[in-house]
Amino acid sequence: MTTPSEFTWRDLEPGVIISDAGNSREYKTGDWRSARPVVDKANCIKCGVCYLFCPDIAITQAADGTFEADLYYCKGCGICEQECYTGCITMVDEEE
Amino acid sequence: MGKLIGKEVSVAAADAVGLVNVDVIAAYPITPQTHIVEHLSELVAAGELDAEYIPVESEHSAMSVCCGSSARGARTFTCTSSQGLALMNEVVFIASSLRLPIVMVVCNRHLSAPIGIANDHSDIMPVRDSGWIQVFAENGQEVFDHVIHAFRVAESEKVSLPVIVNMDGFVLSHMIEPIEYWEEEMVKQYLPEFKPLYRLDPDDPITIGALTMSEYLTEAKMAQNEALKNALPEIVTAWDEMAEITGRQYRPVEKLHEDSSETLFLTMGSISGIVSDAVDQLREQGESVNLLKLRLFRPFPFKALKEAVGNARRVIVIDRAVSFGGPPGPVASEIRSAFYSDTNRPMISGFICGLGGRDLIPDDYINIYRESLLQTEGGATETEDILYGVKA
Numbered sequence: 001m002t003t004p005s006e007f008t009w010r011d012l013e014p015g016v017i018i019s020d021a022g023n024s025r026e027y028k029t030g031d032w033r034s035a036r037p038v039v040d041k042a043n044c045i046k047c048g049v050c051y052l053f054c055p056d057i058a059i060t061q062a063a064d065g066t067f068e069a070d071l072y073y074c075k076g077c078g079i080c081e082q083e084c085y086t087g088c089i090t091m092v093d094e095e096e
Numbered sequence: 097m098g099k100l101i102g103k104e105v106s107v108a109a110a111d112a113v114g115l116v117n118v119d120v121i122a123a124y125p126i127t128p129q130t131h132i133v134e135h136l137s138e139l140v141a142a143g144e145l146d147a148e149y150i151p152v153e154s155e156h157s158a159m160s161v162c163c164g165s166s167a168r169g170a171r172t173f174t175c176t177s178s179q180g181l182a183l184m185n186e187v188v189f190i191a192s193s194l195r196l197p198i199v200m201v202v203c204n205r206h207l208s209a210p211i212g213i214a215n216d217h218s219d220i221m222p223v224r225d226s227g228w229i230q231v232f233a234e235n236g237q238e239v240f241d242h243v244i245h246a247f248r249v250a251e252s253e254k255v256s257l258p259v260i261v262n263m264d265g266f267v268l269s270h271m272i273e274p275i276e277y278w279e280e281e282m283v284k285q286y287l288p289e290f291k292p293l294y295r296l297d298p299d300d301p302i303t304i305g306a307l308t309m310s311e312y313l314t315e316a317k318m319a320q321n322e323a324l325k326n327a328l329p330e331i332v333t334a335w336d337e338m339a340e341i342t343g344r345q346y347r348p349v350e351k352l353h354e355d356s357s358e359t360l361f362l363t364m365g366s367i368s369g370i371v372s373d374a375v376d377q378l379r380e381q382g383e384s385v386n387l388l389k390l391r392l393f394r395p396f397p398f399k400a401l402k403e404a405v406g407n408a409r410r411v412i413v414i415d416r417a418v419s420f421g422g423p424p425g426p427v428a429s430e431i432r433s434a435f436y437s438d439t440n441r442p443m444i445s446g447f448i449c450g451l452g453g454r455d456l457i458p459d460d461y462i463n464i465y466r467e468s469l470l471q472t473e474g475g476a477t478e479t480e481d482i483l484y485g486v487k488a
């Protein structure tokens with residue numbers, strides 16, 4: 001992704017359209033998070049409810065079937081902690 | 097040459113939209129624009145115009161539909177007036193920011209409250225800064241020509257911006273005038289096929305209107321402003337090429353008489369006709385006076401204006417709206433600002449006239465001329481704009 005310093009007004013596409021579809025993948029939404037979800041994997045039943053509720057689609061399934069947040073996107077809203085069936089997600093303050 | 101036909105100007109405007117073979121029309125009827133949309137819906141219903149006519153539930157939706165269809169690559173038209181323009185305001189700004197070449201006719205009408213339906217320019221001044229190209233027509237022929245011109249300019253690859261053609265409500269919209277219709281061949285020669293800069297296409301997806309924060313908003317607005325300023329040569333070229341086809345030559349600023357005079361009236365829209373009568377009467381009495389018609393309002397033609405004003409000592413600007421609490425005449429204040437840095441600048445004398453359709457006759461403009469002379473007699477160089485004829 002081009003960094004802001006390399007980009008001038010002349011480089012914007014007309015109407016500021018984005019012709020490179022799907023590049024929102026590169027958009028870091030996790031840089032203002034104040035708390036992150038930490039999963040106690042021993043108690044995760046792999047139900048995927050956290051994945052369904054995450055408003056940023058930041059949760060993915062790991063190879064062992066458990067779910068975890070991708071901190072590049074996770075904005076720390078805590079919805080997964082609230083919705084988790086077994087209560088195995090804990091929001092941990094980023095400053096800790 | 098096209099045919100000269102006696103037509104109501106609204107019907108002629110709709111016929112011009114039909115002639116350019118528009119793909120999508122989305123509009124909501126509002127006085128005094130109604131006859132334009134009625135005639136377009138008749139043309140579509142009768143199968144004479146192969147277009148999608150989308151009867152929306154509001155002007156906000158009309159402009160939203162226009163944005164969608166234009167972004168899909170369809171040649172798109174709408175028209176409105178007064179409250180309708182105010183209601184669609186939010187999306188008017190979006191159309192230009194997204195560089196969508198929509199064409200809109202605005203039948204200028206006074207803006208509520210108190211409610212009224214007659215003509216002035218209080219509806220169009222609030223969208224002055226919307227980023228649309230804006231032209232003003234004086235008569236039916238100019239409306240007809242400018243609908244076609246608007247599509248040519250809007251869709252030009254170098255422009256890709258929406259265009260508003262302003263025509264005064266009732267004074268033009270409901271008037272029957274002799275209008276030279278273009279032949280289909282003339283339109284074909286003048287207006288190429290619409291090739292959009294970008295297109296919504298499921299097979300080749302793009303994102304439009306995405307979030308832009310402080311990192312790039314300044315750059316986005318710089319690019320938008322440059323695009324509008326850079327449209328000027330294209331607008332002029334499209335007028336020059338029209339002149340080759342029709343013999344009618346339009347310019348950003350037009351002079352009634354070619355000579356230079358001490359005093360110049362400056363007008364926009366249909367009142368230019370009445371003011372030209374007053375100017376001619378004054379000239380017969382030996383006064384050194386002329387008329388400038390500001391045809392192009394956005395992008396503002398600074399250079400053409402200065403050339404046209406030349407060494408004139410006084411410019412009497414006739415405004416048709418009030419900027420409440422500011423410099424009262426919106427056009428006068430723009431003209432003042434255009435000349436501010438010049439050492440030899442003319443005195444700009446502003447008069448706000450014809451609000452809510454109040455008719456003025458040539459004698460009124462002769463009075464205005466005399467009042468303006470009195471203003472400078474005492475050596476004044478700055479004057480406050482006057483609401484002419486207010487019952488005090």
Ligand code: SF4
Pocket residue numbers: 036037053054055056057058059069070073074075076077078079080081
């Ligand atoms: S905290 Fe919010 S954003 Fe982060 S993974 Fe949980 S639900 Fe998604």
Ligand code: SF4
Pocket residue numbers: 039043044045046047048049050051066067083084085086087088089
């Ligand atoms: S909701 Fe809780 S238990 Fe279910 S998959 Fe997510 S972390 Fe595991």
